[in-house]
Amino acid sequence: MIVETLAVGTELLLGQIANTNAKDIAIRLAESGFTHINQAVVGDNADRMGAAIRLAVSRADALIITGGIGPTADDITRSAVAGVAGVPLIYDETHEHVLRKRWNWMRPDKPFPESNLRQAYRPEESHVVVNAKGSAPGFRILIEGCWVFSLPGVPGEMLAMVDELVLPFLREQAGGGRAVVSRVLRSWGMSEAKVGEELQDLFDVGKNPTVAFLASSGEIKIRLTALADTQEEARALIAPVESEVRSRIGNVIFGADDDTIERVIRTELEKRGWMIGTAESATGGLVGRRLTSLPGASATFRGSIVAYASDLKLGILGVPPETIASHGVVSEETAEAMARGARSVLGVDVAVAVTGSAGPEPLEQPVGTMIVAVATPSVATVRTLHMPGDREQVRAHTATAALHLVRRAILES
Amino acid sequence: MIVETLAVGTELLLGQIANTNAKDIAIRLAESGFTHINQAVVGDNADRMGAAIRLAVSRADALIITGGIGPTADDITRSAVAGVAGVPLIYDETHEHVLRKRWNWMRPDKPFPESNLRQAYRPEESHVVVNAKGSAPGFRILIEGCWVFSLPGVPGEMLAMVDELVLPFLREQAGGGRAVVSRVLRSWGMSEAKVGEELQDLFDVGKNPTVAFLASSGEIKIRLTALADTQEEARALIAPVESEVRSRIGNVIFGADDDTIERVIRTELEKRGWMIGTAESATGGLVGRRLTSLPGASATFRGSIVAYASDLKLGILGVPPETIASHGVVSEETAEAMARGARSVLGVDVAVAVTGSAGPEPLEQPVGTMIVAVATPSVATVRTLHMPGDREQVRAHTATAALHLVRRAILES
Numbered sequence: 001m002i003v004e005t006l007a008v009g010t011e012l013l014l015g016q017i018a019n020t021n022a023k024d025i026a027i028r029l030a031e032s033g034f035t036h037i038n039q040a041v042v043g044d045n046a047d048r049m050g051a052a053i054r055l056a057v058s059r060a061d062a063l064i065i066t067g068g069i070g071p072t073a074d075d076i077t078r079s080a081v082a083g084v085a086g087v088p089l090i091y092d093e094t095h096e097h098v099l100r101k102r103w104n105w106m107r108p109d110k111p112f113p114e115s116n117l118r119q120a121y122r123p124e125e126s127h128v129v130v131n132a133k134g135s136a137p138g139f140r141i142l143i144e145g146c147w148v149f150s151l152p153g154v155p156g157e158m159l160a161m162v163d164e165l166v167l168p169f170l171r172e173q174a175g176g177g178r179a180v181v182s183r184v185l186r187s188w189g190m191s192e193a194k195v196g197e198e199l200q201d202l203f204d205v206g207k208n209p210t211v212a213f214l215a216s217s218g219e220i221k222i223r224l225t226a227l228a229d230t231q232e233e234a235r236a237l238i239a240p241v242e243s244e245v246r247s248r249i250g251n252v253i254f255g256a257d258d259d260t261i262e263r264v265i266r267t268e269l270e271k272r273g274w275m276i277g278t279a280e281s282a283t284g285g286l287v288g289r290r291l292t293s294l295p296g297a298s299a300t301f302r303g304s305i306v307a308y309a310s311d312l313k314l315g316i317l318g319v320p321p322e323t324i325a326s327h328g329v330v331s332e333e334t335a336e337a338m339a340r341g342a343r344s345v346l347g348v349d350v351a352v353a354v355t356g357s358a359g360p361e362p363l364e365q366p367v368g369t370m371i372v373a374v375a376t377p378s379v380a381t382v383r384t385l386h387m388p389g390d391r392e393q394v395r396a397h398t399a400t401a402a403l404h405l406v407r408r409a410i411l412e413s
Numbered sequence: 414m415i416v417e418t419l420a421v422g423t424e425l426l427l428g429q430i431a432n433t434n435a436k437d438i439a440i441r442l443a444e445s446g447f448t449h450i451n452q453a454v455v456g457d458n459a460d461r462m463g464a465a466i467r468l469a470v471s472r473a474d475a476l477i478i479t480g481g482i483g484p485t486a487d488d489i490t491r492s493a494v495a496g497v498a499g500v501p502l503i504y505d506e507t508h509e510h511v512l513r514k515r516w517n518w519m520r521p522d523k524p525f526p527e528s529n530l531r532q533a534y535r536p537e538e539s540h541v542v543v544n545a546k547g548s549a550p551g552f553r554i555l556i557e558g559c560w561v562f563s564l565p566g567v568p569g570e571m572l573a574m575v576d577e578l579v580l581p582f583l584r585e586q587a588g589g590g591r592a593v594v595s596r597v598l599r600s601w602g603m604s605e606a607k608v609g610e611e612l613q614d615l616f617d618v619g620k621n622p623t624v625a626f627l628a629s630s631g632e633i634k635i636r637l638t639a640l641a642d643t644q645e646e647a648r649a650l651i652a653p654v655e656s657e658v659r660s661r662i663g664n665v666i667f668g669a670d671d672d673t674i675e676r677v678i679r680t681e682l683e684k685r686g687w688m689i690g691t692a693e694s695a696t697g698g699l700v701g702r703r704l705t706s707l708p709g710a711s712a713t714f715r716g717s718i719v720a721y722a723s724d725l726k727l728g729i730l731g732v733p734p735e736t737i738a739s740h741g742v743v744s745e746e747t748a749e750a751m752a753r754g755a756r757s758v759l760g761v762d763v764a765v766a767v768t769g770s771a772g773p774e775p776l777e778q779p780v781g782t783m784i785v786a787v788a789t790p791s792v793a794t795v796r797t798l799h800m801p802g803d804r805e806q807v808r809a810h811t812a813t814a815a816l817h818l819v820r821r822a823i824l825e826s
Contacts (some may be wrong), residue, residue, distance in 0.1 A: 012452065013439055013443075013449045013451075013452065014440070014443045015435075015436045015441070015442070015443055015449065016440075018431050019431065020429075020793070022425075022454070023425075023430070023431040025428070026425070026426055026427060027427070027428030027429075028428070029428070034428070037461060038455055039425065039426065039454035040453050040454070041451065045450070055468070101451055110684065115690055116632045145770070156803065212632075214427065215429070216427070216428065246764060252587045272592075275722075278719075280698075282699075282718075283698075284701055284702045285698025285699070285719065286698070286702050288697055288698040289697045289702055290723065292698070293697075293805070294720075295772065295773045295774065295804060297697070298722065302721055302722040302723055302725060303718065303719050303720045303721045303725045303729075304719035306691075306698065306705075306717035306718075306720060307720075308714050308716045309688075309715040309760075310759075312715060312716045316716075316729070316799075346729075347722075347724075347725075361708065367743065392704075
């Protein structure tokens with residue numbers, strides 16, 4: 001099934017924001033096995049939006065439009081889609097009721113702005129795609145054999161709708177009305193080639209479930225997709241193959257579906273009643289920033305020491321001066337001492353330390369040499385990594401690697 | 414002048430990376446006053462690339478293509494452009510020489526891979542756009558009145574070519590062969606409406622230079638664009654208007670053209686021989702990460718303490734227990750004590766501290782209440798901010814605000 005995406009918004013064309021919606025939808029389309037061949041961005045302009053929709057309808061099986069369905073006059077996606085479909089806009093009184101109820105619940109003290117009622121219009125013959133997290137409802141309509149979805153541009157609202165309504169619908173369409181269920185196993189620490197080798201006999205065409213894999217941001221994702229009469233039957237087909245995959249490469253699988261490494265670490269820490277902290281040099285605080293990206297981070301995260309200057313490694317973290325003198329700042333010995341020091345000074349059960357040479361000028365070691373140490377109540381592990389790319393890539397990939405090494409150290413403790 | 418962008422790369426359609434090239438080009442087009450009406454992304458597929466190029470050529474004055482000009486078989490932008498132009502590819506022996514020389518200079522120990530010679534082909538009648546930072550040359554060709562540029566996808570190489578070659582060329586085209594010079598003044602801390610009010614009489618249509626402004630990521634940029642016979646004359650037209658703008662709102666202008674706040678802070682610190690550090694709670698290390706994003710950060714940055722847990726604010730940063738007891742963690746008093754503590758424990762001249770309620774659950778104060786304190790050798794300033802948006806937006810905007818408050822505090826010291 002061929003799927004295109006179209007983002008609507010002048011702010012994208014002015015460069016005020018990057019089109020991360022397209023990236024986030026693209027990941028999901030790839031995970032679901034859909035072919036994604038074109039992405040487009042247009043401003044809040046009826047003619048250009050109409051042209052972009054017509055073009056996509058002419059060559060794709062589905063089009064996902066994000067943005068342009070808010071309550072203001074420049075939100076014109078509804079009428080642009082209706083124009084291409086050749087149908088009028090209809091007023092949905094049920095949705096007017098939903099809008100008023102939602103407003104009264106969220107802002108009982110303020111009068112309902114009548115302009116919000118723009119959101120109660122949608123093209124005739126379209127079906128509502130419910131927005132559980134916001135006021136702008138989406139819709140879907142079939143135009144010349146292409147399913148056109150109109151979703152809000154707000155990432156959190158849009159992605160929830162894609163995950164819960166759009167992809168299941170498209171999978172069902174792709175399966176000829178039968179149930180299509182996908183499960184994604186997420187791995188880190190084994191090369192794409194090695195994963196392919198280990199699972200080779202599972203990739204044969206025509207199997208049910210199919211097994212495919214894709215690499216993104218240092219992770220390898222293994223997708224199992226089953227087709228059956230019901231969701232339950234499809235899931236039952238997936239279960240034994242998932243077991244087989246896990247029996248072969250289970251040591252590198254850290255989660256499934258929307259598990260992120262940050263979430264997995266938090267769960268493992270919570271199970272043990274443990275707290276975590278970081279001691280960072282070359283990553284400048286990035287590992288701590290990722291550990292605090294989830295709401296409620298304070299339940300398992302206490303703090304970070306970013307010791308960029310060497311004497312702070314001695315002073316605050318208590319790295320012995322002779323360690324740095326004999327091994328250097330970018331050394332496994334210093335990284336381990338930083339992790340042990342951070343456990344004590346931050347009062348945490350698990351500490352992760354990063355030192356390294358992020359570039360562009362080398363520091364003691366070649367650029368890209370990054371060292372990660374993890375100390376837990378029972379083990380201390382340390383790994384030297386060689387990261388390709390520029391300064392920002394080296395820092396980002398090292399932070400990802402550090403989080404995965406934290407997970408492993410916790411499991412080994 | 415209407416400009417479109419087209420990014421080529423299957424990795425974009427798989428969601429492995431976001432299309433930040435489009436964003437970075439879009440900012441520059443907006444700053445130069447060009448109209449940017451469509452962005453597109455296609456995979457490494459000749460037919461779809463050809464269709465996308467034809468479409469852009471039919472409606473734009475210029476098209477900037479990024480990606481697909483490397484040395485491998487799936488790099489097919491050259492032939493796709495030649496196909497649309499209806500011209501053959503020619504082999505450029507001068508460029509073969511450049512490629513071999515560059516290789517021998519960078520990797521004298523390895524033999525030159527003959528496959529690299531793919532990069533010596535370009536469409537007949539095209540002109541080379543020199544890539545000073547990499548091996549893949551770009552080119553430009555006029556197709557049916559539309560200037561088509563083919564540039565590499567590597568951001569650093571591509572943006573240098575856009576800044577130094579593509580935009581000056583397009584400005585000259587737009588000016589009918591006369592020199593067009595733009596200067597962008599960057600401001601922070603005054604609303605868009607207020608900037609507009611202060612500069613209103615300068616915006617009149619038909620003036621030379623023209624004055625325009627645009628908001629992005631919390632900054633307001635004021636663009637002055639002059640048209641003259643020579644670059645020098647154009648610059649001479651801009652100078653008095655820049656002085657006038659600075660005399661009206663100079664207190665909020667922190668830089669010009671490609672000055673970023675990180676760079677400006679580093680320059681101000683270097684002038685004084687000062688070092689900086691951070692003490693962060695709700696931002697989780699983000700301010701430190703931004704201060705270390707520039708190469709050579711260790712010249713002015715010593716470290717950060719991320720004290721997420723309250724007792725670390727007491728322990729490591731030395732915030733007096735009675736301050737937290739009587740005012741709370743999210744208070745101006747605690748922020749100021751964190752900044753003073755960080756100055757001492759990190760051994761820095763300037764410390765910036767952030768505490769706040771980033772959400773989604775409120776912490777003492779409503780979500781979005783963020784407090785920034787800056788301590789220098791002579792002053793301590795503190796500001797309470799009310800940031801809209803979700804957790805990540807609150808954190809990102811607060812980090813930006815904190816950096817601007819650092820700059821002001823340094824200038825006031």
